[in-house]
Amino acid sequence: MERKKQPVGTERLASAWLGAAGIQTEAPCSQAVQLDMSANAALAKFTGGLSPAALSNAYVDWLLHFQLAPAEQAGLLQKAWKNLWRWSQYAIAASATVPAGAGHCIEPLPQDRRFADPAWERWPFNLIAQGFLLNQQWWHRATTGIPGVSRHHEDVVTFTARQILDMLAPSNFISTNPVVQEDALRSNGLSLVRGAQLAMADLLQLTTGHTEDETFKVGENMAVTPGKVVYHNHLIELIQYAPSTAQVHAIPLLFVPAWIMKYYILDLSPQNSLVKYLVDNGYTVFMISWKNPLTEDRDLSMEDYRKLGVMAAIDAVTSITGATQVNGVGYCLGGTLLAIAAASMARDGDQRLASLSLFAAQTDFTEPGELSLFIDEAQIGFLEAAMWEHGYLDGKQMAGAFQLLRSNDLIWSHRLNQYLRGVAENKSDLMTWNADATRMPYRMHSEYLRQLFLHNDLAEGRYRTDGKPIALTDLHIPLFAVGTLTDHVAPWRSVFKIHLLTETEVTFLLTSGGHNAGVVSPPGHLHRSYQIATRAKDGPFLDADTWQRDASRQEGSWWPAWEAWLAARSGKEVGPPAMPPSRRKAPGLYVLQP
Incomplete structure (x- = not known):
């Protein structure tokens, strides 16, 4: 399903902005809004996207x-x-x-x-x-x-x-x-010289986007699990991975990663690849790779991401494999979108989802952690103005906000070790992925912040798809939710609230680590542990602190525990499905877009 391109006009965009803010006005007033937004957009370049009004109010x-x-x-x-x-x-x-x-x-x-x-x-x-x-x-x-x-x-x-x-x-x-x-003193000043060289290299990368460090590169030693792009539209490429076992589980697996990140966090170097781990354990794995939006994509909405993303992928997976059901897996914002899609399907009687797995994904946003610092009317309005000129939020700006949340670890310790001590960082595949920032379309990002973070519409029954409200209480399929102990993006107690929003069977797993490193936790990784417990369908509610106190603790990676849960819900073993002919091999083209 291809999305029809719409004409982009500043008057229509101004009216859309006013509508998102809940303001009705005559068309001529949009010119005044254009002037205000242009002024705020210019100011945002000097404030890093932080609203002076929001800071002043506080x-x-x-x-x-x-x-x-x-x-x-x-x-x-x-x-x-x-x-x-x-x-x-x-x-x-x-x-x-x-x-x-x-x-x-x-x-x-x-x-x-x-x-x-x-x-x-x-x-x-x-x-x-x-x-x-x-x-x-x-x-x-x-x-x-x-x-x-x-x-x-x-x-x-x-x-x-x-x-x-x-x-x-x-x-x-x-x-x-x-x-x-x-x-x-020990190096006769050479440490300061090396620090200056590292600072200049970072400055060069910041201004030109070019880096000479290619220790890890997509398609060469990251995102190299064999596969093909078997479907694409304006918003996604769908990758099907080649089987590595003679028999596979009958029910295929569809990953919905967040479009705030490149998909290959789930397929890093082979030893850190969750995709490879699953393929080697007999699963047919499909992965959505999102387009990195440009100015012409400014009007992409949350509904576009649901329809052109999740629903189009489910249609393609069932058509290619002949399976009647799919196991859905969502990570971060992709998990929130998958939950929205699952609730829509449940409302409409679409039973093609066999189970739902959500990794570090929030469905209730009343306690979103330190990200709430950037979420109020003043800040969102200013952010919308910052996105106004180009039609998207620049990935570097988003990355900067996340760095501020952990400034000691991600900013000042980095500058201390590199620029003052001259100690170059040992690059890792996860660090390389983290620097590969993506953009956020104007309309989608505004809708996401307002409807979910600001108004909590999904948890409170006001979120609409196809013009009709959805509720997570309609879900009756098994659900596996993963929280990470030190997550500052999706705090685990917030992720835990899926228990309050559903009445289905929920298996909750809490793993050590943060939002990314906690999820990328292959077997053999040192100093990893997790807790896991299942609430039966219609079972009594348990608060997060009591759950943490009572849930069994295991040492090691959480991947095998999830895989065992998944295997019980993936059907019998059959011969692998055929892969459609495709000239485009994994990792595809969208993931390589700068």
């Missing part, structure tokens, strides 16, 4: 309520004097002959490794580090718990303060970092 809310809380002010003043006293006592002790590290006035958080090197125990760097940590603690106290401040605004103010402090941390500067100074 700051004013915090500041006004802080002014109305004299007890809080007094408490913070007392805390400041107490911290100053603790730091001065530590300074006196540190000046004497005291064992390194003895009597610290504050310890860093467990995940904070900036001051872990023994060099930070030497004077005066120990004083600098302790003073910074005390200051960081004070600012956290100052930005949280102020009576009357909305939870969202408190989170925004706390996040902003943390970003500023992370930027000003003494570990980021040569003059206040003893480890950097030691490296420079």
Whole structure:
């Protein structure tokens, strides 16, 4: 099914923007909207897409309520004097002959490794580090718990303060970092020279998009599981992977990855490929590869992604294999879309889905984690303006937002090790994939943020497909949901809410790791563990914390546990289905689009 191209006009786009915001207006007013959006789009280039209005609203809310809380002010003043006293006592002790590290006035958080090197125990760097940590603690106290401040605004103010402090941390500067100074002395300054070279290489890549590092390359040592593109339309290529076993399960497997990422996170280098793992275990695997949208794709909607994506793929899979049912697997945003498609099919009596597996995919967005920092009316309106000129959200902007959520790990530690210490990162297939950013179409991204994140329409029964509402309570097929323990994109407690939204059998698995590394967890991967438990159909509800306390814990990869669940729902073993003739081999063309 090919999507008809529509004429793109600024008046129609302005009207669509007003409609998305719930505003009805006459056509001439759209010119004023065009001017406003153009101005905001220009401003967004300087703010990285962050809305000054959203930040100001949060700051004013915090500041006004802080002014109305004299007890809080007094408490913070007392805390400041107490911290100053603790730091001065530590300074006196540190000046004497005291064992390194003895009597610290504050310890860093467990995940904070900036001051872990023994060099930070030497004077005066120990004083600098302790003073910074005390200051960081004070600012956290100052930005949280102020009576009357909305939870969202408190989170925004706390996040902003943390970003500023992370930027000003003494570990980021040569003059206040003893480890950097030691490296420079040992190498006669060569570490700083190498750091400058690495910084220039990154700057070149940022400005030109070109990189000389081709350690991992799509189609050469990543995304190399043999297969063919067996169907394509304006939005997707559908890859069918060649069988590697004499017999396969009768029910094929369809993967719906997120279009916020390239599909090959599920088919990285062979030792990290979930696709290869499944093919080698006797499954017929199909994979959607999404087009990287361009300006002409600005009007692609969530409905287009459902119809041209999931539904078109299911039609193709059943036609090619002759199977009457398909096991659906969705990852991240692709899992949310697959859940929407599954609920639509259930509503309409379409029984072609045998089971549903959702990896790090949210269906309820009341607690979306730190991404909620960027989700309110002011921010979404500003983001829509930022997308206005080109018709899409640039992938680099999206990647930057995710990096901010973990700025210590993804920004400052990277710059410290590379630019100040001259230590080049060991590239991995997952890091290469993570840098391969994709774009988001204007209309789809606006609908996704408003209908799901902002209004939570899917969980609350207001989301519509084909003009009719859907509900996840209509699902009566077995469901397997995977959450990852340290996920900052789809927090596992949010993923767990699928229990509240369905009455079907739900097997929930919680694995160690984050949003990406937790999912890419092949057998043999060190330091991996998971918990798993099944709620029977119509079984009683169990809250997330009780579930975590009681669920059985297993060491190792979660892939075999899911594969065992999947095998029981994939039918008997048969000869592999024929693959249609195709001149286009995997990984196809869409995944290679810059």
